[in-house]
């Protein structure tokens with residue numbers, strides 16, 4: 001050892017430790033002690049047996065660590081009673097051998113305050129429990145894994161989103177099972193790049209998470225690499241389920257498309273109405289003058305025939321114009337109390353004789369007590385005609401057509417049900433049949449406007465129309481119309 005000053009400092013350091021530090025010989029005689037160790041006994045500590053000096057005993061303590069140190073030649077920690085003579089084992093002694101060559105010359109003993117250690121441990125446990133609770137009760141899913149992908153933390157939200165139990169995740173799961181395909185590697189690549197919120201960070205990244213049942217949950221992931229110095233030691237991810245939001249987004253998108261479609265239809269309607277109005281007058285002129293010529297001139301038979309054809313064709317044009325105006329809903333709606341059984345029978349009577357219906361069995365089940373409903377019978381005929389023609393076309397002229405009228409369940413209106421035994425409408429097409437221009441018929445055969453027109457008419461009547469269908473069995477269209485006071489509407 002160096003100078004006296006240096007020795008003095010060593011002494012001061014040992015004294016200022018605040019814990020007992022003493023040296024005993026292998027036969028437990030005190031050789032030296034710092035101030036906390038000698039406080040009670042004063043300077044005459046050297047030469048006394050330690051058990052005598054500290055505890056006033058005449059035999060070594062049962063839990064004395066020194067014999068163990070002599071035997072094992074290694075440091076030993078033992079719990080002992082404290083130096084004030086209490087009986088509780090609240091202190092620990094750490095005994096370390098001091099060697100002189102191969103022999104153990106002496107043993108240094110340092111006491112450790114167990115009460116203090118214990119309170120530190122309790123505090124640590126408490127703050128650990130708090131952190132655990134914090135992680136577990138998070139609404140967001142939290143997963144941490146080491147660099148090999150072994151899961152270290154997996155909270156309840158993560159379990160709920162993924163379908164794996166926390167136990168399963170911690171024992172059997174690898175992070176690569178959570179992100180399908182190349183997902184885990186993609187996340188790491190993005191984490192290591194600077195492009196997603198800085199190196200080692202990833203913010204609100206949309207990705208899929210594999211659920212236990214094999215399905216996918218769309219999630220938004222924020223993640224971070226945990227470093228020790230420069231070394232990557234783990235990754236932590238925080239994420240939430242986007243399924244509901246995604247569904248809403250899709251619905252919104254669909255509504256936007258429908259709105260756009262409606263707008264398109266409205267402008268198309270205006271255009272059609274404009275053209276129809278412009279055509280109406282000259283068509284009236286053509287019919288009128290052709291008729292005048294027929295009546296006022298003595299014409300040859302051939303010329304008469306030609307004029308009659310002109311009149312017929314002009315009338316067909318007028319019909320088309322009327323259809324267009326109807327389509328644009330520019331005709332006046334004439335609402336009266338109508339017997340719809342009668343209206344349906346008339347439509348069926350008109351159709352029945354057409355070739356398409358020759359091999360179709362028509363079953364009528366019309367409620368004789370059906371109340372009259374406020375309606376525009378012309379427009380409703382149009383609707384029935386459309387639906388019945390669709391049914392006959394779907395059955396390709398062979399099958400059963402069932403037409404039924406009955407009071408509606410709530411007693412506030414009537415139901416009209418038209419069913420066929422055709423091939424049915426595929427599930428993916430069913431939601432679209434009322435959309436304008438939706439048709440499965442070949443070009444020139446269908447415009448796809450029939451049902452959209454029917455939909456608009458029924459809606460204008462304050463009613464509802466819907467379709468149910470089973471592939472291979474047939475299709476049923478149901479119309480519900482409310483009862484109420486007749487009124488005239490635009």
Ligand SMILES: Nc1ncnc2c1ncn2[C@@H]1O[C@H](COP(=O)(O)OP(=O)(O)OP(=O)(O)O)[C@@H](O)[C@H]1O
Pocket residue numbers: 386390391394420422423424425433434438439440441445446447448449450451452475
């Ligand atoms: N009873 C039915 N059975 C099977 N499919 C049907 C039936 N009714 C309608 N559909 C389907 O709905 C589509 C749309 O019908 P909609 O009446 O609107 O148009 P369309 O009949 O194709 O053409 P349009 O009526 O303008 O001549 C049809 O093309 C068809 O695919």
Ligand SMILES: [Mg+2]
Pocket residue numbers: 386389390446450451
């Ligand atoms: Mg049709």
